[in-house]
Amino acid sequence: MKLSTAELPAALAQVPQWQYRAERGGVIVRQFGFQDFAQAIGFMAQVALVAERSNHHPEWSNVYNRVDVLLTTHDVQGLSLRDIALAQVMDRVAAALALQEGAA
Structure with missing residues (x-):
């Protein structure tokens, strides 16, 4: 279910390092920085396992050493609690x- 305008502030407060954008009905974005390429890919591999189990895949x-992420729920055309x-x-x-x- 797409988050309503009233629900957005509380939901976004749970992920303070993420930026909300109104585009595409609502998305959140974040850039992660890591020590090196191997650590960045390790991050992606760990998250990929969770994403696959939940059938909710990031755009990244x-x-x-950088991973740029955009999350939105295509099924609801905006931001949801899954994001x-x-x-x-x-x-x-x-x-x-x-x-x-x-x-280390």
Whole structure:
């Protein structure tokens, strides 16, 4: 179900590092930076497993240590709680990788 205008603020507050854009009925975007290409691809691989299980796939691209992500729910032509949930997963995976980097 597409998030209503009234539901948007609370939903977006759950993913504060993501930017909301009104295009295409509502999308959220974020750029992730990693130590190197291998870590960026590792992030994508971990998220891909979750995305496939939930049948909710991100629009993303990778250039060296950067992963640019756009989330929207095509079925509802806008932003849904599925996007918020996947964004939270991505935030947790990225944070875990950053901790590993700090421990190295």
